[in-house]
Amino acid sequence: MRQLFIEKAIIIDAHVSDVWKVLTDPQLSKQWIQEWWPEVEALESDWRPGSPVVWKLKDGQTGADGKVAIADPYTLLSFTFRINEPDTSKQETITYKLEERDGHTYLLVRVGDYGDTDEHEQCYPGAVESWDISLPKIKALSEK
Secondary structure, eight states, rough: OOOOEEEEEEESSOOOHHHHHHHHHHHHHHHOOOOOOOOEEEEEEOOOTOOOEEEEEEEEOOEEEEEEEEEEETTTTEEEEEOTTTOOEEEOEEEEEEEEETEEEEEEEEEEESSSSHHHHHHHHHHHHHHHHHHHHHHHHHHO
């Protein structure tokens, strides 16, 4: 199988700490996640290496889960994502790289690998679309 990753970047007119908060605060992150996954109520984690990451749904169920791999506040955050569906073992790694540039924040998002199975590769177009929706919302929330 081939490797298949999403890699998208955006420049945000906000301090890197504001962007970090939008990515990690449960009340803010749910606002951009709900743009493409309306059933999500919260993204929960303490964002420390080894800690769980849980996408809680409005009905109290866990929609997805993962684990924090790297957490360097305001610079780098990497964690796994696995949808909570029967017979689903597909897992991606989501990585946020943040960099301050001339008073703006450069945010790079990398997600994958979707190329490990044919079934997982079918998820790729929807994932690309979700990040095309998410990044402008992350930017808007950060710039408030």
